[in-house]
Amino acid sequence: MVELSDVTIGTAGTVAALKTEDETMLRRLTAMGVSPGISITLEQQFPSYIIKVGRTRAALDRETAKTIYITPR
Numbered sequence: 652m653v654e655l656s657d658v659t660i661g662t663a664g665t666v667a668a669l670k671t672e673d674e675t676m677l678r679r680l681t682a683m684g685v686s687p688g689i690s691i692t693l694e695q696q697f698p699s700y701i702i703k704v705g706r707t708r709a710a711l712d713r714e715t716a717k718t719i720y721i722t723p724r
Contacts, residue, residue: 653712655693655719656700663692664721671718683709685719 652667666689670682684704685691694708695701699715702709719724 652720652722654717655691655702655721656696656716657711658693658721658723660693660718662721662723663690665690666719667722668720669718670720673718676715676718678721679682681713683707685709691719691721 654681656708658664659683666685666687669685671677676693681703684707685702689704692703693700694703702711
């Protein structure tokens, strides 16, 4: 299990955990489709983290990316 902010561009994996106590952030991530068990791919790291969840792409700041832990494939 590794932080999304620590993987290289192009890494695909399964969300293992969302490590935050911030309810607003959890609701935002869930609304984007990011939750444990979901497959995601990191497509970009700068200036924002761009993730692909299913057919959707979403932009995240570094603080948010650090709360997502994935199991890389």
